[in-house]
Amino acid sequence: MSKLVIVESPAKAKTIRKYLGDGYEVTASMGHIRDLPASQLGIDVEHEYAPQYINIKGKEKIIKELKSEAKKADQVYLATDPDREGEAISWHLAHILGLDVDQANRVTFGEITKKGVTEGMAHPRTIDMDLFNAQQARRVLDRLVGYKLSPFLWRKVRRGLSAGRVQSVAVRLIVDREKEIEAFKPQEYWNLDALLSPPASQKKFSARLYGTAAGKKLEVKTEAEARAIEAALEGRDYQVTKLTRGSRKKVPAPPFITSTLQQEASRRLGFTATRTMRAAQTLYEGVDIAGRGTLGLITYMRTDSLRVSDEAVAGAKDYIAGQYGEKYVCNYKRTYKSRNATAAQDAHEAIRPSVPGLTPEEAEKSLSGDIAKLYRLIWSRFIASQMSDCEQDTVAVQVTAGDYQFRASGYVVTFEGFTALYEEATDEKEKKETSLPPLEEGQVLKLRELTSEQKFTQPPPRYTEATLIRGLEENGIGRPSTYAPIITTIIDRGYVEREQKKLKPTLLGRTINDLMLQEFPDIVDVTFSADMEKNLDQVESGRVDWRSTIDTFYKGFDAALQKAEKDMEGKKVKVPDEETDEVCEKCGRKMVIKTGRYGKFLACPGFPECTNTKRLVKDTGGKCPKCGSRMLLRRSAKGRVYYGCEGYPQCDFMTWDEPVPQQCEKCGATLFKKGSRLYCAKEGCDFETQVTK
Template identity: 85%
Template sequence: MAKLVIVESPAKAKTIGKYLGDGYEVTASMGHIRDLPASQMGIDVEHDYTPQYISIKGKEKLIKELKAAAKKADEVFLATDPDREGEAISWHLANILGLPLDAPDRVTFGEITKKGVQEGMAHPRVIDTNLFNAQQARRVLDRLVGYKLSPFLWRKVRRGLSAGRVQSVAVRLIVDREKEIEAFQPEEYWNLDALLSPPGSSRKFTARLTSTAAGKKLTVKNGEQAEAIRTSLEGQDYTVTSLEKGTRKKVPAPPFITSTLQQEASRRLGFTAARTMRAAQTLYEGVEVAGHGMMGLITYMRTDSLRVSDEAVAGAKAYIGERWGQDYVCAYKRTYKTKSATAAQDAHEAIRPSVPSLTPDEVDKSITGDTAKLYRLIWSRFIASQMSDCLQDTVSVGITAGDYLFRASGYVVTFDGFTALYEEATDEKEKKETALPPLEKDQVLKLRELKSEQKFTQPPARYTEASLIRALEENGIGRPSTYAPTISTVIDRGYVERDQKKLKPTLLGRTINELMMEQFPDIVDVGFSAEMERNLDKVESGQADWRKTVDVFYKGFEQSLEQAEKNMEGKKVKVPDEESDEICEKCGRRMVIKTGRYGKFLACPGFPECQNTKRLVKDTGGRCPKCGGRMLQRRSAKGRVYYGCEGYPQCDFMTWDEPVPDTCEKCGATLFKKGGKLYCAKEGCGFEKQVRKGENHE
């Protein structure tokens, strides 16, 4: 009889089946097969928080088939994903199939390649109960919080709302940032820049006023002060009074872990966290690659570890030496400090290509779209991490003019190293340094122009998915595997909305956050949530009992809930209406945005006297190429975004392609974006141009 191997997905089963060959039957559990009941809490609080697991509805037939296959098999191996959720699925499978929990039937694959599968099958182990209990504790806690808080919110605000251990903290971070932005008072300041050149040279460079000649830091606060300084500098010599030369090394970023992959894919590719994880799951489970067959292209994508196997390092360095030469190979073994404190989270490697020599160009012949883009990102980051440092010669100069000191700095790349392949993207716009011309101490420079420019301090930026994930990780809130579903949840609930890739709290989100801060301060407290996460990590490492950990939290939470019921007795919270710019054509009032069962719509605030409603549309800023009317963003009946003229039905122009701020170089009409090009839709024009890498047309 065959040996039975149970994995989670059919794609993974297909890939692993190819490597195991005859004598093995590989089948899929299709994810979890048991869970807490959907219609009731399913936690026996009175008896040590015992979970009441049931088979998931619709999986009865699958469970019956798995039982029959297990009964016929000589051996059963549980090969679900190598993380908390995977361990829990294996634990439930063992219980349903009647397998002893102390049997060495659990196998894990760090990568789904022939070597990775053979390695996993050669080292079966018993189910890690600590890992399972960590998952169970989180599941029980989240159920207790959600099942108790959601009905409270339904009664006090409205139905369909939810709160949670991680999502409520995420909403608070977004709301707090919005409050910072609203409270921000911009302050005026002025930059004074001198455009200079060495004597006898046409090469120009810019130096900025930073301090007095005596070294006292100087901030120019208004135009009068700027003009006074300009006047005092008339006729002054600009002399190089300090000149510092040096060298610096720029080191590559480490290979990806789950959170940094989500951040970089957001910044560089515009992917949501959920989109990133979908593509990564496909790459891990296996795709058909020409010349290689079905194979997993990356190692496991849910990891907090920066550890890399010696074999992978050797493979990367061999490729680097062949591709760029030995000078580009890092001469020592790079080691990166892992934030994770638990051994279980360090059980995996960092996210890397399973075969370092398999380049994106070769893989692109077999895969396209998100998976191809993400593989290129993962491959480039890993290969770059094993390359030599980038070496730069730096120069910093102080230039004295009258009573003031100007500074300029620059660098020249003497060896590009890893930057020949990859550099990490950032959320912030960095000040670009440029190379300076040759300068000497005591040299008197020629002033070409003295420019003053008015500026204002800027408020903190709204969170993007990338910066929110970084904030959650830095504060120890949740785990990287939870970030994608958390962000999806707060958007789906209507607490947060995306605005030009920025996360903005809605009035509903602000209302719920205010209520939570008043009645359940611990749930939305960053420090408290981080401490709870550390306690759950102790369960995972076997240092704490999961039931006691849950009990400590729940007793405090239960008291808060009872107090909140007393505080809110007979009260209901009203969510304020959001005003729009649309005027009701029936009564002249400013229409408000409401949310119904099919999403947002415009309604007259004069209800019930005026019952006018409209579909909610968004002005894109573009103009219709047929009639010149405003181009509005609309949604189809199936929820797909499209763009149409405000003059519909008189003007029937519509397109799936997004209008951009750029205008046509031939006729001045609005341009539209499709794939990697911009084009003019005005009849008879025909103008189009490619979007260059790094350009932003939003």
């Protein structure tokens, strides 16, 4: 008997074919083969929101080949990815190939290994209609919002714009954060630090002013207050009045789920969410590994679950015991609670290496680039999650001087545990604890130096990709599998731009957000969107009919759309121009930033009287090491940032490395940053130093 197995991609087909052997043909559908039409709504609103699916243009040859292969086969198995999208592709394949959806012809693989493929083939099932309807409901809902709202924006703002159920909320979060930053008023405060050492010891430590000797916390808000305290401390003894010793344990982070993988890859590797998912897809589908053949290196990468199989845990612990010793093995089974207890993708395990014993060192003999980096990250995180806790001895000291109290704390690692391998990166700068010398209560310390420093409270930081993904996840907006395309969309539409890895709303983004808030408040309301996501999850669990979910939303949405059309009849929203300091040399006006077919450029606001335009460049504040002219930020034809001399073409100096405000200690020229080092590019100067944090 011949059996046909259909997957999405050729890479996945190649890996699976190796495990199935004779009697099986494995082919790829190349993703979706049917979808809603691109040129029209494709939803019959009057007849229970029936989708009008069509074969995707350009897939005719693949469909013909699939039909031919299916006709020759005695049995067809649909082995697309084990998620909503995969279930939908299988349903459409069944429709096109004339397969019975009530037959057990659907198989899924949590990992593309011999074990994973064998288990999947041994347990075929029928197509999960609840899972398919969940995908169908999201597709219909997103189509209704996109195809109804986008033309409205074209008419009222300009062509080429779009709005969406998740993307509009993401833009709102970024705009709201920018408004918080703009409204923030810095408050002055002062830190007073005493540099102290025990008697007859040269080891110093720093203690910070906490409050009064009685323990009441003080806030020093002005220089005058700081100076008064310094004067009051003149000649005072600094005595240890309380010493608290303790111990604590630090537990490892759980294995990755989709969202945390995207966040950590952004923080640690500088990857965009799209770049992360592209590399993860390759790792899941299969890579040739020397000595092992083609192998799927990780479990399925679209998951909300923190569950891990007993077999994988045992494999990790065997590796840890062999590499680090039994003391480093967690002696109980760690369980982690998912943030979303009703997670849509909880059918899968957490993201982990499919073969825990395959170390990054071995894998990297066959891997390179993003794939190697991401495998190391996933492997390290998973193995660390099965290691023992990090143990630390802590000490907190109170030092009294006159009427004031200073405090310091520190710790010593007594057993490194999982930190021998991996620690989770953070977005926030943590306050560093001081390393303390041996101290005793009642001890009088020697004051080495008392310093005061003016500080100002800081506004909330702009979102990065990592913190935006966390914000969307914490608010229950969208699903982790949608975050990468959403971020790409809002950047491509010009609503948001990256500025040194931070996401900043553009004037267009703010204009669209204000219009959406005014006319479609539900679409950009975080709570409303989160509730809609919960309703869609209920469709997946079979508790709610997908049509009624769409109907409840659409009636309110359609009414808001009709009202907006009436409110804005004959009106058009103008996107304000961003004024620059660049002066038009033809008429003297300040030039503005415009967006055209090939990106941003400078234009004179006096158009049509003045038609002057220029390439958009940005002064970095640095000076050219060859001629001393300004160094400008420019973009290549492919959009890559580089830095070039203002005097081009007379001066041809350019570099990919960013100029920094710091000057060379030898010759005074501008320094350039490359990785973790700063260097001088002036000819004949070899100055180099590390980046200071």
